[in-house]
Amino acid sequence: MSIERQCIQATAAMSKRAQASPSTSQPKRAKFASDQSSLKAFFGSSPRLTPANSGAEKGRNNVTEPVRKQLNAKEIATPDIIDLTSDSEPTPGNYGSNNINGLSAAAPQVSDVGGSSGAVLPSSPNTPSRRVPMKNDIAVLPNYQPLGVDLFVYDVQENPWPVNEPAPYSFLVHALVTLSGTRSRTIILNTLTNMLRTLLNWHRPSLLPSLYLLSNCLSPPYSPVELGIGSSVISKAIQHISGLTSSALRRLYNSFGDPGDVAFEVKSNVRTLVPHPPLIIAAVYECLLKIANCKGQGAAKQKQAIVEKLLVAAKGEESRYLVRTLSLNLRVGAVRTSILTALARALVLTSQTSLGGPDRDHSPYHATSKLISLVQPLAAEGKKVPDGAREKLHEKFIQAEALVKKVFVQHPNYEHIVAGLFNGGLDNLDLHVPLTVGIPLHPALGSPTRSLDEIYDRLGDLPFAVEFKYDGQRAQIHGVRGVNNDNPSIHIFSRHLEDMTTKVSYPSDGGLKSFQELSNRARKDVEMSDIKVSVCVYAFDLMYLDGEVLLAQPFRERRSLLRSRFPPFSPSDKGAGRLDHVESCESEAGKDAIEEFWQKAVESHTEGLMIKLLSSDAMQEDGTQKGNGKRKPLSATYEPDKRTSAWLKLKKDYVVGLGDTLDMVPIGAWHGNGRKAGWWSPVLLAVRDPRNDYFVAVCKCMSGFSDLFYKEMVAHYSEGSDNCSGKPLWETNTGGFRPDVYFRPHEVWEIRGADITLSPVSLAASGLCSSSRGLSLRFPRFIKTREDKSPEQASTTDFLAQIWKDQQGKSKATAGDADDGDLVDVEPEPEWVVGGAGESDG
Structure with missing residues (x-):
């Protein structure tokens, strides 16, 4: 019997953190994890x-x-x-x-x-x-x-x-x-x-x-x-x-x-x-x-x-x-994106023959020694001078960077990538290091919207599907069917690409659970007989099947394969797991059907809706389909580690106000007064500045915290500990804010607010919306700790600026590159990978 390979993305309705329960554990860094106390x-x-x-x-x-x-x-x-x-x-x-x-x-x-x-x-x-x-x-x-x-x-x-x-x-x-x-x-x-x-x-x-x-x-x-x-x-x-x-x-x-x-x-x-x-x-x-x-x-x-x-x-x-x-803190301004960019540029300037490949004058990636010799030194004081050779090299840099990042997000393994590079350079890197079952790829990401009207403004008459955005943990499931019908080999990965196979073997009784119910379940090495809180795996995408990479296929085709090859499974044995498809509705059913489906999502234990383009097409820049004028392509392909207008998310908690919550990082605080004396209040929140590779302060937050959370926050950020200092030790920019203490930026909080405003104090997104002011968040309110996100995946200044521009009536599709992430490397074999989870956008 042939071996079968499949790769599906799904969302498991598993526990996220309860609102009142803060994270006292540090988010897991990329395998340098340590249990240091203070x-x-x-x-x-x-x-x-x-x-x-x-x-x-x-x-x-x-x-x-x-x-x-x-x-x-x-x-x-x-x-x-x-x-x-x-x-x-x-x-x-x-x-x-x-x-x-x-x-x-x-x-x-x-x-x-x-x-x-x-x-x-x-x-x-x-x-x-x-x-x-x-x-x-x-x-x-x-x-x-x-x-x-x-x-x-x-x-x-x-x-x-x-x-x-x-x-x-x-x-x-x-x-x-x-x-x-x-x-x-x-x-x-x-x-x-x-x-x-x-x-x-x-x-x-x-x-x-x-x-x-x-x-x-x-x-x-x-x-x-x-x-x-x-x-x-x-x-x-x-x-x-x-x-x-x-x-x-x-x-x-x-x-x-x-x-x-x-x-x-x-x-x-x-x-x-x-x-x-x-x-x-x-x-x-x-x-x-x-x-x-x-x-x-x-x-x-x-x-x-x-x-x-x-x-x-x-x-x-x-x-x-x-x-x-x-100590897990190099304190240098180099993140994964910078390292991958530099690696690509270094390879462009390295000869193909020295990397084991043929010396081709017309390689789209590698530069010849002759071309390099023609580049003129930069003029004094940064003045630009015409330099055709430098421009040609810049074009090669752009292509090489895109290739290296693409390979890495599909195959996040430096060892495999370096081996591929030494086996022929950049020209065949994607062939030497393909998407592989057993190695997780970075998840696609959803762009936030504020209303159903905005969704129609963005997508017009293009066909799309709306899905429940389950309130659980996103998962990526990889499986290889055994030879002679032996039991398959299964691995389940988190949105951070960590192997959590031993943490998610749970059945379901068919009902959706709340945060509080799900948070009571055991997290690791669970015996089936000990399960008290049941969950279900809801599959929503398929990226690989029987040796074929499906990322370039439109969502309609990927979803069709998912539904036909992986039908729902609901055994009578309560000790067995349950598989189902994400509940969905299509735009062809009409606006009334979409409105009704939205109301159903609001009334259930979901975060809202995911909106996904079914087929690739093009839209007018003004948001209308067809007609004259400039058109922009919209692709229904699966884009790892990117936010595009082909994947939108509409959270029910944020239909009024911002179109999405913000993932922000606490970087400082003031001593509380009155009833909050002895606690930290307010807390200074920041977003990530991708241009400078540091966190920049946006606003103070003092709403949404329970007394229990305040007490645990004081313990976690105790003065003199490795998480709290009276001096600014970490890579942050507080702008005009002057907190009493500074926090080590290591956890992410989900924050809701009314709207984004220009601020004379904040330096966040300075220069993107105003030459003299940054952006701030009005009426911020704490929702929960995002244990599934690292600080590198916090909301960015670009994201903040885009929300502000949307508010000004200049609604534009949120662009491209999203949270920093790593790539995956896998070897080809008959296998399958299923994705299922509670929140289908990551």
């Missing part, structure tokens, strides 16, 4: 290190005068030399090996990222023990070229490190330092592009680990690999190599406000007897994987030993960014 614990969980409890009288520190003034004499260990020459087993306090956890560092010379002068010392493992302390344990760093310069000024042929040696970690840190020092998108893209070009030219094995380290993750989002390092591990490691007490470290944190800055200050004063070989990029990444793989009894000590080895070998700025990586 920075008080970060620096306060270990006892003071003394010769009696340190295991050896080797961990001491020398503190600079500014820091010494903040510390008591009893908190500073006196010796300023660390003996690191022992060859015994790596245990806390023993750093004998010149390998980093078994990973050899290759280059024999070391230098300081900060550029301080000093003599280069030998680093051979056989160097005899000598009391020759290095100044601040830092030698001279190679003078790397500036990375933020124009791509055609940067000399990629210049040797950044010795030939045939692996890329040093200091080169990656050089890029991170540059990124953290600018908010210019041009400099950010130049820095990333020039860095990746250098790795492609001088050490390609470092490309993949660099992409993961830049992304602050270890693996694809659907992979179970997590760093899993607690705050106490980092705290003990820093204490052990410095000799400082927990109170001294806590005092340093209160002064600097960032664990990476504390590590840099502490480590810069530690001296070693023997210099360590430089860290290399691949070795650092492998050490992080080893930390993730430490399991069982003694895992914490094993992780601490690896962290200590890394910190001891780190020099200069390396210490700062190692700890920031371990």
Whole structure:
């Protein structure tokens, strides 16, 4: 019997967060997840290190005068030399090996990222023990070229490190330092592009680990690999190599406000007897994987030993960014979109032959060396000069960026993409890295509308379907039918592409549930006999079936295949799952039928409606179909990670006022007064600025919160914790707002408001709607915490500006690129993927 492959998107009516129950857990970052509690614990969980409890009288520190003034004499260990020459087993306090956890560092010379002068010392493992302390344990760093310069000024042929040696970690840190020092998108893209070009030219094995380290993750989002390092591990490691007490470290944190800055200050004063070989990029990444793989009894000590080895070998700025990586906060303005854009540009400037492909003069993606040589340097002060060669390269950049992003959103796996690139370059990347069952793709997204009238204004007479927007969890179901009718292999992925197969095996009694009812269900590794709250999988789209990718097919055809190949299933056994199709109505039935269906949605436990174009066509720019004048195409294809007018959403809670709620990020607060004294009220809310890669404040919010929520918010954002600071530590722009405290932007709240207004205080969307004012939200009200969204998926300034323009009577279809996301990579096999869920727009 043949093996059958199918891929369906669906929505499972599963639990979302109840309105009154706030999220005290941090949203899961891309596989660098950690259960760190607070920075008080970060620096306060270990006892003071003394010769009696340190295991050896080797961990001491020398503190600079500014820091010494903040510390008591009893908190500073006196010796300023660390003996690191022992060859015994790596245990806390023993750093004998010149390998980093078994990973050899290759280059024999070391230098300081900060550029301080000093003599280069030998680093051979056989160097005899000598009391020759290095100044601040830092030698001279190679003078790397500036990375933020124009791509055609940067000399990629210049040797950044010795030939045939692996890329040093200091080169990656050089890029991170540059990124953290600018908010210019041009400099950010130049820095990333020039860095990746250098790795492609001088050490390609470092490309993949660099992409993961830049992304602050270890693996694809659907992979179970997590760093899993607690705050106490980092705290003990820093204490052990410095000799400082927990109170001294806590005092340093209160002064600097960032664990990476504390590590840099502490480590810069530690001296070693023997210099360590430089860290290399691949070795650092492998050490992080080893930390993730430490399991069982003694895992914490094993992780601490690896962290200590890394910190001891780190020099200069390396210490700062190692700890920031371990703490899940690199604090640089580079997100996934920027990394993919830079990767595409670096590949355009890399020859096809070096990537294993034929050297073609007319490749739409790769530039020839002749074309690159014709590009003129940019004029002084940014003045533009006519440059045909640069314009041709810009066209190739645009095509390459679109290709890389398209491949990534359908196959979010850097390892597969890099392998595909090394197997022929960009020209055949989509063939080498196709959509694959077993690897989730990014979901399509819905554009908000405010009324049924607006839907008809946008779509005119074009045929469309309206579907219930279920109040549950969106899911993507992948399945492969077994050979000889064996049981199929099933995987279910969340909207964040995380594998949640063990969390969603629930049957249904046929009725829709409320938030409160659904929130009581168990979340993980559930036994069928223990199920008390039942749900159903409602399938609404099909993206792959029997080896054929269906993304380019119109929705009408995809839906027809879904209904014919996957009929509803409702067994009598309550222990078995139930499958049904999303309830829907079509525009051909007339406006009265659509109105009646809308009323049904309002009266049921749904969020509203999803409106989906059935067939591709074109519309007039003014919203009417046919006639003369300019027409814009409307495609009924499935567009991963994009918002288009082919998918619209109409929420019943927001028919009056805004057409949609906003997904906003809390970034600060004021101390409450009166009954709210002791609580945070109001809270400062922000949206994401995609141009500057930070969160920008929009408005204050003090409505919609229950007393329970206020209490839990105070606990979650307690002053002095890693989530709350009196100083602006994180990448935010508060404009004219001056909150009492600043929150770490790490969770998303759904907010409802009356309308969008111009504001003299807010800087959100400044320049998009007004040259002198930003945008703010009137009468904001908290709805619920969006556990299914990360801060990178919060509403953007562009989205805010579009709502404001719609309000002004300039209604235009919401355009293209949406929330940042990652791609999926899968290998072809007979399989199927079903999507089903409670909210069908993601």
